Amino acid sequence: MTNDDKKGRNRQKSSSDMVNLMGNVEQKDDLTYNRRAFLKTAAGASVALGLSTVPFSVRAMMGIAEDESDRVEIAHVDQLPKGESLTFHYPTDNDPALLVHTMSGELVAYNSACTHLMCPVFYKKETDTLLCPCHKGYFDVNNGHPLEGPPQRELPMIHLEIDANIIYAVGRSYRHE
């Protein structure tokens, strides 16, 4: 082997080393960019996940559960003057409920099985409260909280929506204790 051959081989080797080295540098850059992109994506995903779970966490901390139920038509607004109530079922046919047009003009609805021993609760216009006649339990018509008598837990609240003068039940929230 001549010296020129050796030089040529060396040159070839050193040029391929250069290519490898450059390749390594580029790979290193790629890794850095990929790491950055990954961290950015991970941070974005964490923020999005955090935001989406905060309301749920707060509700969970407050002991409030929510049903995702179908939208169900209850009545036409004209059917329920101020101070009147009507019964319906929600979210299933086994869940009796009461829709009330309070004396202050609000529309509210609750499941009407008393949280003491399940007797039906009625709206008492004279006192603008909800009454369970079984053991004289009273509930606040504005939020379903127990006011007097044996009941300790609030009535499950049914969420309402009014669309083209029709009142719909659209969900339910209740405390689970």
Ligand code: FES
């Ligand atoms: S069942 Fe309602 S007060 Fe007892």
